[in-house]
Amino acid sequence: MATDNQNFFERVYAVAKQIPYGRVTSYGAIAKYLGAARSARMVGWAMNASHLKEEIPAHRVVNRKGLLTGKHHFDGTNLMQQLLENEGVVVINNQIQNLETYFWDPIEELE
DNA sequence: AGAGTGACGGTTG
């Protein structure tokens, strides 16, 4: 194990932790920032393991359509939506409204 | 070794 994949996990976590309050980003954006734009799935996969780390605001990470595809992985059924709404993000039917308004791109913000 | 799976994304129609 101690391979690069572990490093990959840490990179994803590092970016996820930097997501500001009330902001959201997409798996592809993180993947691209990490230099693995073709592996957006790997970001989701890494996020799946992130549930072990409470410090990872995975609820702020959605797919490019702003759809809460990962809400199924949370404890409740609409926990993810509740968390986002709690941060001021309008979510209807598992979909973020005005996504571009809340969207946070690590490439532009961090770079 | 081969096949199936997945918190995705881009392209095409």
Add this chain to the structure above:
DNA sequence: TCAACCGCCACTC
């Protein structure tokens, strides 16, 4: 935006 298809990479059986 939606539907369908493909590519991508790591994991599991």
